[in-house]
Amino acid sequence: MKTETLEALLIDRALGALSPEVAELLENYLIQNSDAAQQANILASTVQLARTAAAGPNASTSPLPPLERVRKALTVQRRQAFAWQLSKLAACMLLGLTIGLVSRFGGNPAGGPNASAAMVRSLATNDAANAVGNRNGFWSLANFTPGKSEHATASVRLDSRYRLRWDSPVKMPHLEGNL
Amino acid sequence: MDDHDSLEQLYCEAAPALLAYFRHQPALAGAAEDLLQDTFVRALKHRYRLDTAVSRRAYLFGIARHVGLDALRRVKPDGETAELQSIPEARPDERLESMHVAIAGLPPLHRETLLLKLQQDLSYEEIAEVLDIPVGTVRSRLHHAILRLRQVLNPPITYEN
Numbered sequence: 303m304k305t306e307t308l309e310a311l312l313i314d315r316a317l318g319a320l321s322p323e324v325a326e327l328l329e330n331y332l333i334q335n336s337d338a339a340q341q342a343n344i345l346a347s348t349v350q351l352a353r354t355a356a357a358g359p360n361a362s363t364s365p366l367p368p369l370e371r372v373r374k375a376l377t378v379q380r381r382q383a384f385a386w387q388l389s390k391l392a393a394c395m396l397l398g399l400t401i402g403l404v405s406r407f408g409g410n411p412a413g414g415p416n417a418s419a420a421m422v423r424s425l426a427t428n429d430a431a432n433a434v435g436n437r438n439g440f441w442s443l444a445n446f447t448p449g450k451s452e453h454a455t456a457s458v459r460l461d462s463r464y465r466l467r468w469d470s471p472v473k474m475p476h477l478e479g480n481l
Numbered sequence: 482m483d484d485h486d487s488l489e490q491l492y493c494e495a496a497p498a499l500l501a502y503f504r505h506q507p508a509l510a511g512a513a514e515d516l517l518q519d520t521f522v523r524a525l526k527h528r529y530r531l532d533t534a535v536s537r538r539a540y541l542f543g544i545a546r547h548v549g550l551d552a553l554r555r556v557k558p559d560g561e562t563a564e565l566q567s568i569p570e571a572r573p574d575e576r577l578e579s580m581h582v583a584i585a586g587l588p589p590l591h592r593e594t595l596l597l598k599l600q601q602d603l604s605y606e607e608i609a610e611v612l613d614i615p616v617g618t619v620r621s622r623l624h625h626a627i628l629r630l631r632q633v634l635n636p637p638i639t640y641e642n
Binding site: 309310313314316317319344345348349351352353354355356357366367369371372373375376379 | 488489492496497500505514517518521522525526576577580581584595596598599600604605620623624627628630631634635
């Protein structure tokens with residue numbers, strides 16, 4: 303056995319860190335090797351002396367402080383944590399309320415005329431989308447406006463004299479009336 | 482088991498060793514009870530980690546170590562933090578006195594590791610968890626420390642195999 307290996311094993315033995323199997327093998331080795339046994343004794347006594355020197359003056363037998371102190375500190379800590387959670391919740395609710403109010407009344411508390419204007423804008427956008435669809439080869443209402451180019455805009459209107467006839471979704475619709 | 486019983490049991494199991502750990506350190510001995518309380522409060526703040534720790538004892542010692550280091554930093558902002566572990570006052574016995582001096586002369590990290598083993602009887606794995614280092618490093622530090630102590634107290638011996 304190498305000196306370093308033996309030394310490491312002997313230190314582990316002195317510190318009580320060997321598994322039972324290894325310890326048994328090592329004991330058998332030490333019985334047969336007196337020099338190693340002597341070294342083992344020196345290391346064991348060194349560790350024992352160090353253990354004695356390191357031991358405190360009855361530190362482990364002194365009375366424990368009451369657990370109430372820990373409980374009290376924990377209670378305070380929990381209250382603080384709860385207050386913090388509560389403040390976060392309140393902040394979230396306040397933020398939600400603010401966003402809700404702004405989106406509901408944002409800039410014009412009356413709301414009514416604003417909604418109508420939005421609807422008109424939406425319709426115009428739809429017409430423009432139809433025109434774009436037409437350019438791409440898809441059918442759209444704008445395609446059937448007499449006298450207008452395929453680049454129809456939001457100002458496109460169907461005349462009330464004409465009637466749109468669309469028999470089947472797979473066929474192109476056509477206008478009836480005096481064209 | 483409810484929270485109250487669990488806390489009570491944990492305190493009974495771990496508090497004596499933790500209190501001794503603080504009292505073994507002259508710089509912290511005076512505030513040992515407060516530091517013990519801080520350790521438990523800090524540990525219970527992250528209850529899940531404590532409950533799922535491989536070794537609750539090692540986990541608590543790890544927290545105690547940090548609590549001690551924080552306390553030392555408050556006392557000595559520029560002080561050497563590795564001086565956390567110290568040995569009790571010298572004894573009249575000559576050999577014991579020599580050992581005391583030899584332990585005090587060890588490199589701080591080796592001394593801390595050795596005292597965790599000798600004073601708290603933690604396993605290598607537990608010490609590794611407390612110090613947040615690999616088990617191999619713990620073993621290496623302990624071996625160096627013991628060999629150094631042997632060298633100081635005993636003349637070198639050569640093997641014949």
